[in-house]
Amino acid sequence: MTFSWLKRYAPRSLYGRAALILLTPIISIQLVVSVVFVQRHYQDVTEQMSRNVALELRYIQEQIESDQSTGVPAGVIALADALRVDMSMPDPAPVVADRRRFYDLSGRIIIATLRQDLPGVTGIDLIRDKKQVHLTLNTAPGPLGLEFPRSRMSASNPHQLLVLMTGVGFLMSVIAFLFLRNQIRPIRRLAEAAQAFGRGHSVPYRPSGATEVRAAGSAFLGMRNRIERQIEQRTVMLSGVSHDLRTPLTRLKLGLSMLDDGPDTAELLGDVRDMEAMLDTFLDFARLDSLDDLEQVVPADLLEAAAEGAGRAGHRVCVIGPAVTTPVMLRPMALRRALDNLVNNAVRHGTRIELSCQISERAVVFTVEDDGPGIVPEARERAMQPFTRLDDARSQNVGGSVGLGLSIALDIARQHGGTLRLDRSERLGGLRADLVLAR
Ligand SMILES: Nc1ncnc2c1ncn2[C@@H]1O[C@H](COP(=O)(O)OP(=O)(O)OP(=O)(O)O)[C@@H](O)[C@H]1O
Numbered sequence: 001m002t003f004s005w006l007k008r009y010a011p012r013s014l015y016g017r018a019a020l021i022l023l024t025p026i027i028s029i030q031l032v033v034s035v036v037f038v039q040r041h042y043q044d045v046t047e048q049m050s051r052n053v054a055l056e057l058r059y060i061q062e063q064i065e066s067d068q069s070t071g072v073p074a075g076v077i078a079l080a081d082a083l084r085v086d087m088s089m090p091d092p093a094p095v096v097a098d099r100r101r102f103y104d105l106s107g108r109i110i111i112a113t114l115r116q117d118l119p120g121v122t123g124i125d126l127i128r129d130k131k132q133v134h135l136t137l138n139t140a141p142g143p144l145g146l147e148f149p150r151s152r153m154s155a156s157n158p159h160q161l162l163v164l165m166t167g168v169g170f171l172m173s174v175i176a177f178l179f180l181r182n183q184i185r186p187i188r189r190l191a192e193a194a195q196a197f198g199r200g201h202s203v204p205y206r207p208s209g210a211t212e213v214r215a216a217g218s219a220f221l222g223m224r225n226r227i228e229r230q231i232e233q234r235t236v237m238l239s240g241v242s243h244d245l246r247t248p249l250t251r252l253k254l255g256l257s258m259l260d261d262g263p264d265t266a267e268l269l270g271d272v273r274d275m276e277a278m279l280d281t282f283l284d285f286a287r288l289d290s291l292d293d294l295e296q297v298v299p300a301d302l303l304e305a306a307a308e309g310a311g312r313a314g315h316r317v318c319v320i321g322p323a324v325t326t327p328v329m330l331r332p333m334a335l336r337r338a339l340d341n342l343v344n345n346a347v348r349h350g351t352r353i354e355l356s357c358q359i360s361e362r363a364v365v366f367t368v369e370d371d372g373p374g375i376v377p378e379a380r381e382r383a384m385q386p387f388t389r390l391d392d393a394r395s396q397n398v399g400g401s402v403g404l405g406l407s408i409a410l411d412i413a414r415q416h417g418g419t420l421r422l423d424r425s426e427r428l429g430g431l432r433a434d435l436v437l438a439r
């Protein structure tokens, strides 16, 4: 048997779960103790006290009956006084039925015990006065009215233990909550640091808390350092190579421009320009981590700008669908680069290109669609890896393509807490690239 259905109702946060684990035993213990206590205390103690009083009343009753004169003998009056029982004979207002408030639990026991132990009771009234018990006894000389304090039969302040228990339970829960909060805080800080790192920020973090949390924190720090070092090495290497290649390339270009114009020279110059474009892409890729900062951006503006840029280069790119004008926290320059990469791919492979944008509660999605050949599903994963070109060998290295466009777009999406999704465009038949970004 599994308890998976329980999970649906269980609190999601660690705080909530810990609170549940803490409160369940406290409340159960309180309930059990309360029930047992109420039973024992109300029932047993009240019963014993009532039985004692019944004995005294019975003694009074017997004294009156054994005396043959009418009226109450002086000895009995003195006795009743000593027992703090008020007597009236004959009773001016005889009680004919048992009366108690419905929530008066000990009252039920008082009535039951008196009825059992005192023959000749006509009625017991617990309502007339909350602190007094009124009852009428049938005796040979006539109805005898008796009145005595309720406190002689009910345990006084029976709720004290309950109040104390609830109070202490509450106090303990509050203290436990405070401790718990201190235990959970390091876990939350670790989660925040990990989440921020996933989005490309390196927030200050120092392991703290219980040993296990500390261990996880140290492991996270080690991992973060290693990843940062690797990224740094990648950056240094790529920018070093690009930078070093640029100088001879510039010299080459200068040399070529000195030569006579001819088809060969033009071709060579074109190649050199392609190489420059490739170096630019390398540098872009290398610098991915020094992204611009997050700011409020209107998605529709970003789409328009991307479409306009492609338009200037002579391509037909249109923005479709309703314009999303809600500002979203994004890195505009990085995103512009990601969109440009997708649009460049689209214009390279297709003739009709459509851009659109959708926004939801948690994400904003930029979509680039074209009517080109698309990418077969098996190759989509591979297409997003760095330095991967799927085009056949013939067209490789044409137009400065190095196979970084999609992986740069994917990196940028990840740094926005999102991803890049490739699919087949339903409308145009080519590739559909969704840049999904967390809001
Ligand atoms: N819109 C598209 N339609 C068809 N194939 C595509 C499309 N976009 C990308 N591809 C395929 O995916 C491969 C990887 O694309 P990516 O943008 O990463 O590199 P690239 O375009 O070849 O080079 P770069 O963008 O760096 O100039 C491309 O070589 C191409 O084969």
Ligand SMILES: [Mg+2]
Residues within 6 Å of the ligand: 341, 344, 345, 404, 405, 406
């Ligand atoms: Mg590309």
